[in-house]
Amino acid sequence: MKGTLRVSDVVHLGDIVAMDYDLPEALGRQLDISSLPGIGMLDEALSIREIKAEDLLDEGTTPRQLHVVYQVFKSVKTPEALIIPSLHFRFKGDPPQEFDTTTRTLTIEPLIPAETLLEQLDIRAPHPPHPIDTQTALDRLIQWLGAFGAALLLLLLRHWRHLKRTRPFEAIRRRCAKALTLRHQRQGLETAVRLIHRALNQTYGHTLFEKDLPHFFEDQSRFSSEKASLRDFFILSDAVFFDPAFDEHHYPEASHLLKRLLEGLIKAERGQKG
Template identity: 25%
Template sequence: MKTFIIKFLLLLGVASYASIAFAQSPNIKLIKVQNPRFNSGVQIGDVLQRSVALEVNQPYTLSKTDLPAKGRSADGIELKDITLAATKAGDKNRYTINFSYQVFAVASKPVRMQLPKEILKFNANANPLAAEIPAWTFWYAALVPENIENAKKMMYPQHHPEIVNITSHQTKLCAFLALLTFGLLGLFYINADGHLLPFMNGAFAQAYRRIRKTPKSLEGLKEASIYIHQALNKTHGTNLFADDIEPFINKNPKFSKLKDEIYAFFEQSNALLFASSAMYSEQHFGHLLKLSKRLRDCERGA
């Protein structure tokens, strides 16, 4: 009789606990249940996340030992991980529980499955309380169709893209690159003033560089004139005088287009170097600079 009474009391307690667990309690407030974003196309090995936020009146508390057991598996769904975060707000305890479920089901066609409902148990001395998190239904997608017989039969032949004839484009590109290279070399050869190549350091190229660095004064004007004389002498092989201009042009026909300018230079230089009344002229200085550059271009065959 005594044993019967004890069993009866135990059954009564279980029934009482169950009624409290599933009844709407004013002590628990469910703030948010966030389920996975998609409820279709789930395949084997996928991990589904759900989060629950709730608030309970003190002195009810929720501890990690009261949570569902990690690693629990049922109907192809395993509780892979579960975390608990707790805070206090006045006379209330707030909890956020994150569930991670992994799907291990195997099926040959789409099947309806669900994340299980969870019971969260709260303790306050001898007055237990629980909250139920409802199940969440989703569609499991099979990796392989049920009626497939041979994978090779299901394959479609691959079609290679048509080959584009690029010969004409390659020819145009090569021609363009050749023209660009010759053009750049030509500009470099005509305008370069450094000692980068032996044929770029001729007598008139040196004279042009020196005149560019000569100060703009009467002495500088005389030096510029002397630089041009020195270049003419070096090119001629000996001192070049006004009477030697014609033989010089015959010997160096590349300077023939500047024959008149050379004659005029000798007349101006004699007046500049030997006359006592010589004066500085910026126009004259610019003329000498221009003449030295034109002689340099002729020297290079431009």
């Protein structure tokens, strides 16, 4: 069974060789794919890279065609004959019919012709590796890190502003803690009380007075657990700013009350139960 060669009769190491074998439909049998050779080395000179049966329309007839792709793996110093061996396969049936393709002879030539003199070969000295401009890469890295840092700073700023708007008690936590550690305790207490008043006003929507607490708890039910503490806070606020009898003996208790109140307000602000 003859095959059609799709490339030149002269090949070299590494070349791809495609062959098409026509299989007449008149046989009336189905090709047994399992009888075909597998992908891989065929012999010491050739390997099979692809093998498949194809249907082709040709002037009203429908022949089957076996398409085989080989690759040359043989290196030679002088031209030699390269034989594409016969492939054995069969058609299903009872009994099955077996066939062989015809062999095909090609010429394999060396990649460098034998008559080429060594002096004719352009053998160049190895080139040293090209130096890499690391400064450009470093500049780009610095620019990227700068842009990343600016973006991160912007995100943190937005997050801080968001917390300041939505969690005013969380926003004053550090300033209150710092104020309550001041050496001048009276000044620290006044600062902490003002900060808590400001956070309460922001949460309420406008200035919150003691008489407004029932409405505040109705509107902001998450702070209901701090009813007693907030009433004590307003009493303490009046004492800090207006009671002449409020002196340094009251500072420790007042500081403890403010810390405990702020902790409870922060938990309530987060939706946590005390």
